[in-house]
Amino acid sequence: MAMQTTETLTGAQIVVRLLERQGVRTLSGIPGGAILPIYDALSQSTLIHHVLARHEQGAGFIAQGMARATGLPAVCLASSGPGATNLLTAIADAKLDSIPLVAITGQVPKAMIGTDAFQEVDTYGLTIPITKHNFLVNSADDLLEVIPRAFRLAASGRPGPVLVDIPKDVQNQSIEVSEWPQPGVADPMPAPDAELIARAAAMINEAERPMLYLGGGVVHSGASELAVALAEKAGLPTVMTLMALGAMPVDHALSLGMLGMHGARCTNFALDECDLLIAVGARFDDRATGKVAAFCPQAKIIHIDIDPAELGKIKAAHVGIAGDVKAVLKMLSPEVDAQLRKRWLSHVASLKAAHPLRMPGIDDPRTHYGLIRAVADCLDDEATIATDVGQHQMWVAQAYPLRRPRQWLTSGGLGTMGFGLPAAIGAALAEPERTVVCFTGDGSILMNVQEFVTAAEEGVNVKVILMNNASLGLVFQQQTMFYGERIFASKFKGQPDFIKVAEGFGFATVDLDKESDPRAALAAALSSHGPTLIHASIDMREQVLPMVAPGAANKDMIGG
Amino acid sequence: MNAISQAENKALARAVLELDVNNHAGVMSHVVSMFSRRAYNVEGILCMPVGNGSTSRVWLMVNEDGRLEQMVKQLEKLEDVLAVRRHGAEHEVFERLAEFFR
Known part of the structure; x- marks a missing residue:
């Protein structure tokens, strides 16, 4: 913390200042009684552009759009009660797609919490199962710790939504601030286990019919180029989940596009035949795997994910590597042999030719x-x-x-x-x-x-x-x-x-x-x-x- | 609601989980909601502050279940959960408490 001159500020002003220091320049929300102090402070900000949504769910998804496009945590604001409940769908959506979101809600004054006050709802309780973490802030002092921490948590490890519920009296409470905390940034991840990576490399080198299965984690981690490079080096036909589309250009020679419920026949057939599945930042979602017992039935599995709880959650991995996929791929690629894999790739090419994705009317813009x-x-x-x-x-x-x-x-x-x-x-x-x-x-x-x-x-x-x-x-x-x-x-x-x-x-x-x-x-x-x-x-x-x-x-x- | 009968319940193997957690309002909610959302019943709960009261220890008695390993991983992800240790049903913490429930 750098020393600065002491200022007397309200909790609301502290929130706005912390958002500015965090680098937030656009946020979306809807004001209401219990968040008006923050809006009043926001009106004085020359740095932050507030986008007035017309429903809090819209504000939540506007923030999500910013976060998904940039990879950085984005902010939405709502008042207490219906403002907060209207945000829930956008928060839950961010949780399931691992999108870094910081939702700030107003709450009735602390003394009125639990009295069924006007527009009071248990925002903290409602958001426990749909956030990575949530806070009910107890004092203006606590904001100095909670706001940067919310950004750190949203961005760290597997990203996700964090909610900060701030009672109105906390927003109005004046305190002296002499030092500002550093903005919250993602924690560095521990280095992946080199021995597991060596085992994974050996499995890839020995496999005859390996496939690469990319998930949204590849996009979140900024590992798309590394994933494509690995596929090219080791000759790996590659499938993507809905969340990973764009990670490998769909017209890349090794791309088989999206797998699963609406994947091309060739894509699901190739997976059915593979002897090694390399899952990278993917979570074996049911829309991707179909009946799990019949998914890649002949394959050994390498599962790489930043979230240790994903390893073995749906399908047991022969090698499970917990770590940032970018860091893992950086270590893995040099240990993987360059292979042309002509037999398997020509077989996959024949599957592609025999069972392509049929898109009738593709040349007629009225279809x-x-x-x-x-x-x-x-x-x-x-x-x-x-x-x-x-x-x-x-x-x-x-x-x-x-x-x-x-x-x-x-x-x-x-x-x-x-x-x-x-x-x-x-x-x-x-x-x-x-x-x-x-x-x-x-x-x-x-x-x-x-x-x-x-x-x-x-x-x-x-x-x-x-x-x-x-x-x-x-x-x-x-x-x-x-x-x-x-x-x-x-x-x-x-x-x-x-x-x-x-x-x-x-x-x-x-x-x-x-x-x-x-x-x-x-x-x-x-x-x-x-x-x-x-x-x-x-x-x-x-x-x-x-x-x-x-x-x-x-x-x-x-x-x- | 647990769909198994009382008799079946008694026949199930038990496990005891020991959690070190931060001690503030809402932490217990985070912990038990991990179980309730999966319709996974918690058979016994015990919680007391430790040391200077900034942290607490939570003891949970749960049924052994194929999901337990996943549950432990999910608990370890909670921001306010500092450590999770898994014990067998033979752990005496609930045994010794049992006299208060006779």
Whole structure:
């Protein structure tokens, strides 16, 4: 701590000063009674830009968008009671996808806690299971320790959300501050175990049919280049989880794209045959593995993860290495033999040729795959691609040529409809030089539709591509496939006029249905600056294929 | 709610966990929510401050279960949990306490 002159400051002013010192320049939230002291202090900050969301969940996902695009902890603010409960979904989403988030909530004054005071809710208790850690702050003094610690915890090891609940009287309490703590940064990780790495290298060198399985941890760790280099050196066909897309360019010769429930047949077949699976920053999620007992049934497993609790959680590893995947890959690669692995790679190539991902209509921009490809044709790898959740998300995951880590922002673990628009706003705020595309559906967009006005107010360069099939498409698809075509509660009888809705919120709009040259209309809309809605109708009966039925083995794919 | 009967419950092997934790409001909530969210019953709980009171020791009696190893790893991740030690059912802490429950 460096000596400085003594100042008398309120808890609220201390919070704002600590955020400034932390390097926070943009945050999102909604004020309310119990957080007004912090907002009052924030109004005096010349460094921090506050983005007023229109629902606290939007604020949470705007912060997530910033964090996902940059990898740095981002901040959202909410008041007590409903403000805090509205944040919960965005916090839980950050927990499941390991996103560093610092959520700051106002709380009723300490003396009123436990009295069922107006807008009192047990925010601390509610957030225990959905945060990495949480705090109920007891005094203004404690803020000097808690705020930097919240950032340190959010960023350290496996990243995640941290919540700081601050009673109003703590925000108003004045104390003398003479020294400021250092900003919270990620703790250094212990060096990985060299002996385990040597064993892993030997297993890779001896394997005949190894595969590399990359998860979101590769992106979080900044290890994409190292992972690609390892794959190239050792001749490893590579699959990615939904969270890892972009870690290896999808058109790389060794890439087999996304594995699992909606992976290509060749991808799941290759995994079924491999004799060694090298899992890097992946957690064997059920959407990736299908029936676990039938996942890579012939394979030995090397599992590398920053979180020791992931090792052996779902599948026992023959070698489990706890550590930052970047540090592990740095040590592992030199010990791995360069191999051409012609036999296995030519076999994988033949699987690819025989069972490719089928994307009918890819050349027709009026189809779902064709629209996605047409959007990609208008953009380069600098664009950021966000999605909502549903069929459109899976189609984009399959068809968009993702080539850059952090290019891809999607709600993987929690699968939160409503994620896309606010996350895209956050990404655009964090990296205003990029075009941020948000693929969404007519179901998802309505779940945080109010953030259209936030996007318009901020003038962010967000392009919302609304794939409208007038249904909750994945529900419709599952009812069609697994529930005897008893379509219930998944077809919308009434729909808003999305063009008018977006115009009403201040968006420019394009209805591709009415454009005689959809490619030209797309190119114009995507090259303009500012928030734009691009609407396109999609046939309700289109399905995401192939599909592994929930609970089935990945090799038993339907369709595609 | 635990779906197994009283008799079945008694037949299960027990394990005793010993945790060193920070002593402040909410720590016990963090610890027990790890179990409750997995519908994993905690059979016995004992907690007292140690030393100057800045930390506490928590004793948990739980059923041996395939999930126990994962539970221990998850507990070790909690910010306020400083150490976790695993003992067999023969550990005397709950045995000696039992006379208060007769």
